[in-house]
Amino acid sequence: MPPMPAPRCWAKAGWNSASSDPPVDHPWQPPAWPAVLFSGHPAFAALGPWLDRLGGFPDLTDWQRLAPVFTRSGHALTCVDPASLTRYYEAEIHELGRIATRPLNWHDCFNALVWHAYPRTKAALNVLHHRLLPMTGNGQRGPVRDAATLFDECGLILPYCDEALAGALRDHDWRTLFVTRRAAWGTQIEAQVFGHATFENLLAPFVGLTGKCWPIAVAPAYFDWPLPQRMAWLDACLAAAIDADMLQSPRQLPPLPYLGIPGWWPTQDDAFYADAGYFRPRRKHRTPSPP
Known part of the structure; x- marks a missing residue:
C-alpha cells in the first residue's frame, strides 16, 4: 500500500473532512477545538473528562489545571517546551517528570491526554524505554521498543469476551468481525x-487508517461496567503485561482497519466493507500470539 497522507490537523472538525481545504494557518491562533467531534465520535469518549476540563487548545500552564499524573519514578508529569529538554525524550520523563509538548500541536496534545487517561500503561512504557535505552544505541530501537512505540503511537485496546471475535481478527475475517457480528x-x-x-x-480521517491492536480477553461482566471502571481495569492489565515483558515484537499487535468499527465512519455499506484495499486478507505466514 502506498504511504497514506499525513493527518491534516487543521481541517474542519467532522466525520470526514479530508476533502476540505484547511483554513489559513494563523500562528497566533490556536487550532480550532472540534467540540462536536469530541462529543459525537465514540473514539474520543475515553478522553471526554479531560477534553471537557480543557475546553480549548491548551498551553503549557493549562495542563497544570488537571489532576496530576505520576511517572513510575515518582515525578509529577509536567508539560514543557521541547527546547528546554536536557536529556533524551524518555529519559527526561523518567528522571525529571518533564514531557516535551510542542505548542499548538495535536500530536503532543493527545499524547499528554493519554497520560491522563491511561497513566499506568504510559508509565510502564516509559520504564521499558528507559530500561532498554543503554542496550539500543545508535538510533536502533530493537523489536521490543519498536513494538512499544507502535502501540504508543497507533495502538488500540481490544477487549473481547467471545473467542470467535478474536479469531476473526487474527484471520482478517473483517466481514465477520464488522458485519456478521456487528x-x-x-x-x-x-x-x-x-x-x-x-x-x-x-480529526480528519480517511479510508486507509489502520491501527495496531492489543486484544485482551475479558469476562462478559466487563461490558456492564461504566467506562471509567473499564479504562482503569485495562490500564492496570496493560501495565502489568508490559512489566512482565509480554510485549516482544511488533508482529504481536495485529492490524485493525478501525474505520470498520460500527459508528466510526459515516458510510459503512456493503461497498465500503468490500474494499479489499482497506480490509485486506491475511498474509500467509504464522501470526505470533498477542501479548
Whole structure:
C-alpha cells in the first residue's frame, strides 16, 4: 500500500473532512477545538473528562489545571517546551517528570491526554524505554521498543469476551468481525484508542487508517461496567503485561482497519466493507500470539 497522507490537523472538525481545504494557518491562533467531534465520535469518549476540563487548545500552564499524573519514578508529569529538554525524550520523563509538548500541536496534545487517561500503561512504557535505552544505541530501537512505540503511537485496546471475535481478527475475517457480528460491538467486543497518533488521525480521517491492536480477553461482566471502571481495569492489565515483558515484537499487535468499527465512519455499506484495499486478507505466514 502506498504511504497514506499525513493527518491534516487543521481541517474542519467532522466525520470526514479530508476533502476540505484547511483554513489559513494563523500562528497566533490556536487550532480550532472540534467540540462536536469530541462529543459525537465514540473514539474520543475515553478522553471526554479531560477534553471537557480543557475546553480549548491548551498551553503549557493549562495542563497544570488537571489532576496530576505520576511517572513510575515518582515525578509529577509536567508539560514543557521541547527546547528546554536536557536529556533524551524518555529519559527526561523518567528522571525529571518533564514531557516535551510542542505548542499548538495535536500530536503532543493527545499524547499528554493519554497520560491522563491511561497513566499506568504510559508509565510502564516509559520504564521499558528507559530500561532498554543503554542496550539500543545508535538510533536502533530493537523489536521490543519498536513494538512499544507502535502501540504508543497507533495502538488500540481490544477487549473481547467471545473467542470467535478474536479469531476473526487474527484471520482478517473483517466481514465477520464488522458485519456478521456487528451487534457484538459494545456487548462482547469494543475498541479503546490508546495511540495518540490514532487520535490525531481521527480529526480528519480517511479510508486507509489502520491501527495496531492489543486484544485482551475479558469476562462478559466487563461490558456492564461504566467506562471509567473499564479504562482503569485495562490500564492496570496493560501495565502489568508490559512489566512482565509480554510485549516482544511488533508482529504481536495485529492490524485493525478501525474505520470498520460500527459508528466510526459515516458510510459503512456493503461497498465500503468490500474494499479489499482497506480490509485486506491475511498474509500467509504464522501470526505470533498477542501479548
